[in-house]
Structure formats: C-alpha cells, structure tokens
Amino acid sequence: MPTTDTRRLNPFMLLGILLGALVLIVVLVRSFTREDVEVRAAAVTRQNLVKSVPTNGKVEPxxxxxxxxxxxxxxxxxxxxxxQKVKPGSLLLxxxxxxxxxxxxxxxxxxxxxxxxxxxLQQGGSQDERIALQGDLGRSRIQQQEAAKDVAALKQLQQKGAASASEVASAEQRLQTAESSLQNVQMRSTQRYSAPDRARAEAQLADARAGVAAAQKGYANVNVRSPLAGTVYSIPVARYDFVQAGEDLMDVADLNKIQIRAYFDEPEIGNLAVGQAVQILWEGKPDRVWHGHVSRVPTTVIAYGTRSVGECIIxxxxxxxxxxxxxxxxxTVTTQQRFNVLSIPREALHTEGSARDFVYRVVHNKLVVTPVQVGVVNLTRVEITGGLTDKDTVALGATNSNRDLSNGLAVKVVE
Known part of the structure; x- marks a missing residue:
C-alpha cells in the first residue's frame, strides 16, 4: 500500500487565519448594521445681513x-x-x-x-496845585526882574566909581539864583509829570473801567434770563438758598435737539464712521425706539472706569x-449692511489656523469638507462670498455632543 507524505498546518498560522476571518466578519457586520450619525443642518440661503455694535451712552442737549x-x-x-417752556429773554430767577x-x-x-x-496829570496838577504854581512863577519872575535891575544899576555906579566890584559880583550872584529859581518853576509847570506817570494813570483808568463793566454785568445778572427758547429741565436750588459764585442755578434746553455721548470699546472704534445709522433704547420707555446717526467718531482713546473706550457723538x-x-x-450702531447675499448660520463655519475657513457640506448623506470665503460676520450669521451656492446644505453639528464632525462621515440630517 502506497504511503502519502502529509504535512500538518502550523498551529500559529491556523490561529492567525481564524482571527483574520473573525475581524473580517465583524467589519462586514458593522458596515451593514451601523447607524448614521445624526446631525443638524441648514440650507445656504440669501438674506440681508446687518452687523451692529451696541454700547451705553448718556443723553445731553x-x-x-x-x-x-x-x-x-x-x-x-x-x-x-x-x-415750563420759556422764550428768549424770559425771566428765570x-x-x-x-x-x-x-x-x-x-x-x-x-x-x-x-x-x-x-x-x-494832563493839566499839570490839581487846581490848587496849579494856582500855587502860578503864584510861585509870578514871584520868581518879579525876583528875577528886581535882581536884573540891581545888577544894571550897580554896573552904572561902578562906572562912576560909586560901587565896588564885589557889590556888582554879589548882585550878579543874586540874579543867577533868581533865574535858576524861575527856570525850576517853569519846568514844574510844563514838565511836572513824566511819560511813565501818564502811562500809570492811564492803566489805572483802564482797570477802573473794566471793574465798572464787571460790576454792571454782575448787577445785570441779578435777574437771570434765558437766552434761548426751550424747556426748563433742572432747578437744583430753592428760594432763599445762599449760593457760591459759579454754582448751578438752572438748566434750559431745546429738548427737540439732543445728542448722545456714547462710549465704544477700543476694538470697535475702527468700525465706526460718520453717518452710520443708530438705534436708541431707554429702559424708562421700553416700548419706544429712537433713531439717529453718528455725527462724530472717536478721536482718541480714554479710560472709562476699567474700560479703554472712544467717545462718540450720536x-x-x-x-x-x-x-x-x-x-x-x-x-446700537449699524456698521455694515449686505443685501440679498448668501449666508449660513455662524455655527456652521469652522476655522483651521488663522487663514482657512471651511464648512461641512452634506452630499448624499456624507460630509464633505469645503473651503469658503466669508464677508460680513454678525452674531448669528456669516456672509459667504465664495465656495457655496444656494443649493447647498451645511452641517451645524451632531445631535450627540460627543461626536465630532469629519470628512466622509456618514450622517443623517434631523430637524
């Protein structure tokens, strides 16, 4: 009887074959029995988008x-x-x-x-001083004339040998003294005051006139009148109150012409521009909405409490x-507006690094990573300027918060 050489299988090889077959069976079973991941989704639609910046402000006339x-x-x-309404010139208090x-x-x-x-000063002194000066001038002239006559007479006597040279010299000395006294009196009558004296007197007069003007203004302000037509909106004082200089007495304004001084945080200042539309709300009248526009943008950044803000006039x-x-x-300032643009919910947008924006499109119940270009972004929606059409649908997120979205993921869109 012929013999046959029979080879036995290696036990380890047999075990590997069995394990591989088992894994294949499990994968096939799971591929046919697994459930798709449930996701929320939204269609890409055309809408009007508005980007706005809210902040606080204070009303002022x-x-x-x-x-x-x-x-x-x-x-x-x-x-x-x-x-109370008042007219220009109305008496206030x-x-x-x-x-x-x-x-x-x-x-x-x-x-x-x-x-x-x-x-x-311009007349050369007071009336009494001028009278006294004229008397001094008359006496000095008489003394000078008498001294001159004495000199002339003594010189004639000297020629006849009736007067000595010493007597003539003495008379000439008296004449010189009289002439000097006359010159002094004449100078006092014509040059009594110097230019600085006149300047000082003129300055004192100007100061006195200014004092009168100020006193007249103060007296005129005893009756406080309104310079404009408006409404009295504040009276912080009462009758018989004693007030200090500069203390507030009353405020009057045209309440149809008001503005708001608003404060915007530093990162938002660059988005502001003159003419932008503004919506205004006041808790005192919650059913009323006012409208305005930016009339002056911030010119600098200031400290406002713990914030760094720019002051804006609305x-x-x-x-x-x-x-x-x-x-x-x-x-609330409207900083940007877009009309009839493609947009998606903001939660559908994903960012990879600092340069790449993308979404997960739902295509045949699978997710497809799609790069997009974005425009205006507000609190709820994002403008899409490239990468999508109004026929696309994008995933927002899985209903199970533990599941992450990924490219190629099989999904089931739920409401």
Whole structure:
C-alpha cells in the first residue's frame, strides 16, 4: 500500500487565519448594521445681513443754557418751574441785588477817582496845585526882574566909581539864583509829570473801567434770563438758598435737539464712521425706539472706569421732548449692511489656523469638507462670498455632543 507524505498546518498560522476571518466578519457586520450619525443642518440661503455694535451712552442737549451764580448771594425768587417752556429773554430767577449794587457803586467811585487823576496829570496838577504854581512863577519872575535891575544899576555906579566890584559880583550872584529859581518853576509847570506817570494813570483808568463793566454785568445778572427758547429741565436750588459764585442755578434746553455721548470699546472704534445709522433704547420707555446717526467718531482713546473706550457723538433724529437729558441709554450702531447675499448660520463655519475657513457640506448623506470665503460676520450669521451656492446644505453639528464632525462621515440630517 502506497504511503502519502502529509504535512500538518502550523498551529500559529491556523490561529492567525481564524482571527483574520473573525475581524473580517465583524467589519462586514458593522458596515451593514451601523447607524448614521445624526446631525443638524441648514440650507445656504440669501438674506440681508446687518452687523451692529451696541454700547451705553448718556443723553445731553445740543443747545443748553446752564445758569450759574456770578457772585455769592441769596436767591430772592424763582419765576419758572421744571418742565415750563420759556422764550428768549424770559425771566428765570432773581438774586438779592444789594451786594451787586454795592460793588457797582464802589467800582464807579474808583472810576471817577482814576478819571480825576488822569485829568489832573494832563493839566499839570490839581487846581490848587496849579494856582500855587502860578503864584510861585509870578514871584520868581518879579525876583528875577528886581535882581536884573540891581545888577544894571550897580554896573552904572561902578562906572562912576560909586560901587565896588564885589557889590556888582554879589548882585550878579543874586540874579543867577533868581533865574535858576524861575527856570525850576517853569519846568514844574510844563514838565511836572513824566511819560511813565501818564502811562500809570492811564492803566489805572483802564482797570477802573473794566471793574465798572464787571460790576454792571454782575448787577445785570441779578435777574437771570434765558437766552434761548426751550424747556426748563433742572432747578437744583430753592428760594432763599445762599449760593457760591459759579454754582448751578438752572438748566434750559431745546429738548427737540439732543445728542448722545456714547462710549465704544477700543476694538470697535475702527468700525465706526460718520453717518452710520443708530438705534436708541431707554429702559424708562421700553416700548419706544429712537433713531439717529453718528455725527462724530472717536478721536482718541480714554479710560472709562476699567474700560479703554472712544467717545462718540450720536445725533438723535426723531426726539420729541421724550428723551430726557442725562438719562442712560443703549445705542446700537449699524456698521455694515449686505443685501440679498448668501449666508449660513455662524455655527456652521469652522476655522483651521488663522487663514482657512471651511464648512461641512452634506452630499448624499456624507460630509464633505469645503473651503469658503466669508464677508460680513454678525452674531448669528456669516456672509459667504465664495465656495457655496444656494443649493447647498451645511452641517451645524451632531445631535450627540460627543461626536465630532469629519470628512466622509456618514450622517443623517434631523430637524
């Protein structure tokens, strides 16, 4: 009987074959039985996109009259009430005018004294001084004339041998003294005051006139009147109050012309521009919305509490005396607008590094990584300028927060 050489399989090789077959079976079973990942998705649509920046601000009048006390005093009467409309020239309040009247009288007295001093200087002295000077001048002339006669007479006697040379010399000495005295008196009458003396007198007169003008203004301000038409919106004082110079007495403004001083954080300043539309809200009237525009953009950055902000002026376009001064409001500036552009929800956009934006398109129930170009981005949506069409659908995220999206992932879109 013939013999056959039979080879036995290596046990390790047999075990590897069995394990490989088992893995293949498991993969095939899972490929036919696994469930698709459920994801939320959104269609790429055309919409109008608005990017806005909200912040806080304070209302203030554009044309405002803040009445302040010109000098310390007592309020004698208040002639208007808060909320009252006034015309230019309307009397607002009266101050006690006794102190102002006394200051005016003192200033007028100083002015008259300065005027008299300058007049005397220009005339060469006061009337008494001029009379005394004329007397001195007359006496000096008589003395000079008499001394001259004595000299002439003694010289004639000397020629006849009746007078000595010493007597003539003595008479000539007296003549020189008289002439010198006459010259001094004449100089006093014509050159008594110097140029600096006149300049000092003129300066004193100018100062006195300024003092009178200030006193007259202070007296005129005893009756405080409104220089503009508007509404009285603040009276921080009461009748018989004593107020210091510079203290606030009353505020009047045209409440149809107001503005808002708003403060924007430093990163947002570059997005602001003059003319941008603004929406204004006030908690005091939650059912009312005001509108305005940016009239002045920030010119510098300042510290505002713990924030670094830029100060922006916003003109209110539809105020009707219903937005009160000094109220705190919320303003929202529209910095960018796009009309009828492709957009997607913001959560659908992914960023890889600092340069690449992409989305996961849903194609035949699988995810496909698609690079996109973006435009305006607001809080909820993103403008798509390239990479998608209005026929595409993008994944927002898996319903199971533990599952990450990836390219080629089989998915099931759920509502």
């Amino acid at each position: 554009i044309n405002n009259f803040a009445a302040r006390a010109e000098a310390p005093g007592i309020i004698e009467s208040i002639d208007v009430k808060v909320g 009266r101050m006690d005018g006794s102190d102002a009247l006394a200051r005016l009288a003192t200033a007028n007295a100083s002015l008259r004294t300065a005027q008299a001093n300058l007049h005397d 003109a209110v376009d539809d105020a009707k005396e219903d937005l009160l001064p000094n109220t705190n409001v919320t303003v």
